[in-house]
Amino acid sequence: MPRVVALMPMRHSSERVPGKNYRDFDGAPLFHHMLGELHACDQVSQVVIDTDSATVTEQCRAHFPDVVVIDRPASLLGGGMAMTEILRHDASIVQSEWYLQVHSTSPLLRSTTIAAALATLDASRDHDSLFSVTRLQTRLYNEAGDAVNHDPAILLRTQDLPPLYEENSGMYVFTREQVRAGRRFGDRPLLFEIDPLEATDIDEESDFVLAEALHRLQSEGKL
DSSP states (O other), X not given: OOOEEEEOXXXXXXXXXXXXXXXXXXXXXXXXXXXXXXXXOTTEEEEEEEESOHHHHHXXXXXXXXSEEEEOOXXXXXXXXXXXXXXXXXXXXXXXXXXXXXXXXXXXXXXXXXXXXXXXXHHOSSOSEEEXXXXXXXXXXXXXXXXXXXXXXXXXXXXXXXXXXXXXXXXXXXXXXXXXTTOSSOSSEEEEEOOTTTTOOOOSHHHHHHHHHHHHHHHTTOO
C-alpha cells in the first residue's frame, strides 16, 4: 500500500462537550495529541484538517505548519451534515490513492496501532478497506428484551460467547474511489480489532475526564 493521506475533520463547536477539540487535555489541546501520533506514523504522507474553527487553524499554523488546513465551506456546516460529504470534499482537494480518517476525540489511539492496521490491510488480498472495532463478549438484548447473542437458558461464560464487534470510530481506511462514491469503506472491509482503552472516544463530559486520566497513565507507561 502506498503512503496514505490522513483526514481529521473538526468542528469549532460541540454540543455535548463545548470546545472539546481544542480544550486542554493532559497539558495540550486535545487535537494536538492525535496530530502527534499521525506524525509518528511513517505510512502517513500528509495530514489534512477540515475545520470551521479559527482557533484550530491558528494553532496549526503556529505548531503544525506542515498540516494542510481546509476551510470548511458554508454548504457543509452544521452538526447534521453527513461525514461522507465532508470527506468527499476533502478528498477532492487533497488527492491520494488511499485515505485514513481519524478523530481528535480518540486521543489514546497509538501510532503503532495505526501502522499495524495499515500493514495488515496492505498484506490482505481479501479486503478493500478497513475500520477499527472493539470486541464484545457480553450478553446483549434488543429493545424488546430478546437475547441477541446467547440463549438465556444456557448460561455460557461470557468469554465463551461468540464475539460481536462494535465499530468504534477510531480509524477508517478507504480508497479514492470509495470516498468519491460517498462511502467510508468498501464491500469487503477488514474489521481491525483494537484495545478497548485505545478505542476510548470522547462524546460526553465524563468521557473527557476518563480519557484524560487514562492518557496520563499511558504517558507515564502505566498502561
